[in-house]
Each structure stands twice: as C-alpha cells, then as structure tokens.
Amino acid sequence: MLKNLNGYELLSYAICNEECAAEIYEWLSERLEGEASEEFRRLAAEKKKHALRMRELFSKLYPNREPIKFNAPPLDVLPVCSEMMKAKSEEEALSLALLSEALGKTLYMKLARMVGDEKIRLLFEELAGIKEETYKHLLEVYEFLSSGS
Structure with missing residues (x-):
C-alpha cells in the first residue's frame, strides 16, 4: 500500500502511525503496573513528540494543507496489536513492544x-535510529524484569 504514496501521503501516514501508537502505549500503561507501566507511559510521550515533529515538518512542506487521516493501525504495531491488548504480564507486553x-x-x-x-x-x-535505541532500552528493561531483580 505505501509504495504508491507520495511524500505528502507518506508523511501523513507516519503522523497517524505515531499518534495511534501513542494511544496504544497509553492504554497499556494504564493496564500494567510498575516498571512496565512507566515504560509504556514514556513510550507514549515519545510517540507524541515524534508526531509533533512530523506535523511541524508537514506544515513547512505543505502550508495550508492538513495531513490525510488514515483509519488504520500503525504498521509497526499491527502484527502485535491484538496480542498487546491481551497481554497478561509486563514481560509479555514488553516482548511485544520489542x-x-x-x-x-x-x-x-x-x-x-x-x-x-x-x-x-x-x-x-x-x-528509524530512535526505534533502534528504544528497542535497546526496552530490551534492558525486559531482561531486568525477566531476571526477577
């Protein structure tokens, strides 16, 4: 689907992607407790910052236009979204976030x-680089929680 989109459409999609992911992470932060809850709250805030930066760039590149609103779950969450919603433990939720x-x-x-x-x-x-750093950080949290420390 994405390969046929132009820059305006791709940036619009990326904005929706980050905003939707923020909502999912906020929802998870409310369902979980402890370290995992804090991590998902932090991730939600990070996603909101990314969306804001994209919106600022969008305004510069496409003045007087609004981003297209995509009604689709983010592609990076889509494969694990339903599992995230059913996660029973913080380790399970974190592994899906990884x-x-x-x-x-x-x-x-x-x-x-x-x-x-x-x-x-x-x-x-x-x-993409931020995603890599977030992955590394979440892996450390996951390993800490999994070790029972």
Whole structure:
C-alpha cells in the first residue's frame, strides 16, 4: 500500500502511525503496573513528540494543507496489536513492544527509501535510529524484569 504514496501521503501516514501508537502505549500503561507501566507511559510521550515533529515538518512542506487521516493501525504495531491488548504480564507486553519497535525501524527505513523529499527522508532515517535505541532500552528493561531483580 505505501509504495504508491507520495511524500505528502507518506508523511501523513507516519503522523497517524505515531499518534495511534501513542494511544496504544497509553492504554497499556494504564493496564500494567510498575516498571512496565512507566515504560509504556514514556513510550507514549515519545510517540507524541515524534508526531509533533512530523506535523511541524508537514506544515513547512505543505502550508495550508492538513495531513490525510488514515483509519488504520500503525504498521509497526499491527502484527502485535491484538496480542498487546491481551497481554497478561509486563514481560509479555514488553516482548511485544520489542517486536513493534523492531518492525518500526524497518518501516521507517523503507519509508526513507520510498520518499523523494530529502527533509522527510532524513526525518524517517532519524526515527528509524530512535526505534533502534528504544528497542535497546526496552530490551534492558525486559531482561531486568525477566531476571526477577
């Protein structure tokens, strides 16, 4: 679906992607307790910051236009969304978030290769790097919680 979209549409999609993911992580933060709850709250805030940065870039590149509203779950969360909603433990939720962040990195790298606008490409590459760092951080939290420490 994404390979046929132009820069305006890809950036619109990415905004929806981050905003929807923030909602999912907020929902998870309310369902879980302890360290995992805090991590999902932090992730939700991070997603909101990403969406805001994208909206700022969008306003510069496409003045007097609004992003398209996509009614679809984020591609980086889609494969694990239903499982995330059923997660019974913080370890399970974190393992699914790890998968989501890995998928997100791949998604943003693909989007970076697909878009023609250099500013959007650089933003997508930066977001892929952030996904990688988030993955590493979540892995540390997951390993800490799994070890029972």
